[in-house]
Amino acid sequence: MSALLVATDLVRRYGALTAVDHVGLEVASGEVHAVIGPNGAGKSSLLALLSGEVQPDAGRIRFAGEDVTRLGPARRARRGIGRAFQTSAVLRDFSVLQNALLAAVAARGRAFQVTRAVERDPELLADARALLARVDLESEAGRPAGVLAHGQQRRLELAMALAGSPRLLLLDEPTAGAGAEEAQAMVALLQAIRSGQVRLGEGAPPAIVLVEHDLDAVFALADRITVMAQGRVIACGPPGAVRSDAAVRSAYLGDAP
Numbered sequence: 001m002s003a004l005l006v007a008t009d010l011v012r013r014y015g016a017l018t019a020v021d022h023v024g025l026e027v028a029s030g031e032v033h034a035v036i037g038p039n040g041a042g043k044s045s046l047l048a049l050l051s052g053e054v055q056p057d058a059g060r061i062r063f064a065g066e067d068v069t070r071l072g073p074a075r076r077a078r079r080g081i082g083r084a085f086q087t088s089a090v091l092r093d094f095s096v097l098q099n100a101l102l103a104a105v106a107a108r109g110r111a112f113q114v115t116r117a118v119e120r121d122p123e124l125l126a127d128a129r130a131l132l133a134r135v136d137l138e139s140e141a142g143r144p145a146g147v148l149a150h151g152q153q154r155r156l157e158l159a160m161a162l163a164g165s166p167r168l169l170l171l172d173e174p175t176a177g178a179g180a181e182e183a184q185a186m187v188a189l190l191q192a193i194r195s196g197q198v199r200l201g202e203g204a205p206p207a208i209v210l211v212e213h214d215l216d217a218v219f220a221l222a223d224r225i226t227v228m229a230q231g232r233v234i235a236c237g238p239p240g241a242v243r244s245d246a247a248v249r250s251a252y253l254g255d256a257p
Helices: 043-051 073-079 096-107 122-134 150-161 180-195 215-221 239-244 246-253
Strands: 003-014 017-028 032-036 058-063 081-084 168-172 207-211 224-229 232-237
Touching: 003 043, 003 207, 017 032, 017 043, 017 058, 017 207, 017 232, 032 043, 032 215, 043 081, 043 168, 043 207, 073 081, 081 150, 096 122, 096 150, 122 150, 150 168, 150 180, 180 207, 180 215, 207 215, 215 239, 224 239, 224 246, 232 239, 232 246, 239 246
Parallel strands: 032 207, 032 224, 081 168, 168 207
Antiparallel strands: 003 017, 003 058, 224 232
């Protein structure tokens, strides 16, 4: 598999704190690459650098052969980088369908608003309903997003991140706050996305960078795992190698085999 994303020697400081300390990351096309580590390891800061929400103090990011280091989130999204956040970003007072319409409008490069005219646009409605179908939320289309169960809200946010058929999907704790059944459903959905069972237009399944605390989810999904501690990478490799790495067990997984 060819490299889709290459981050080199990334540094991000917040005052005296170095949240990301000379971190490198390479993600292949179609790969699920998990980033794990204890609280404060720098995982979410790394994801913010990859999405363009913050700029690095040093280092470079290349995506699909292009240097995107200084591009903001909107320009990276247009190049094929989708993002879902740790805390649900759905608009709670809007209906589920209206949330999906917002994503469909943005994916087509139009004004980021929902008006009656937009809601009557057959192409946008078709796009929005297709997004909901991907995550099994068609039956909830008319309900306010704020009344959905937690796991449903996370699925809606994921659907919105899929609107532009991204080549790379950045996911920050997709199972956070979920019960066991909801977490299993999210893992199953991500497995369907990576396998192509959930289609994103005509393109190949996206690569996924997954920041996640649920190790069952990580080991069920990841092709490779990067482990961070105190802002630095302490290990990177396939799940079996990471699970058996002594430094990883000491820093994060515990000493039990």
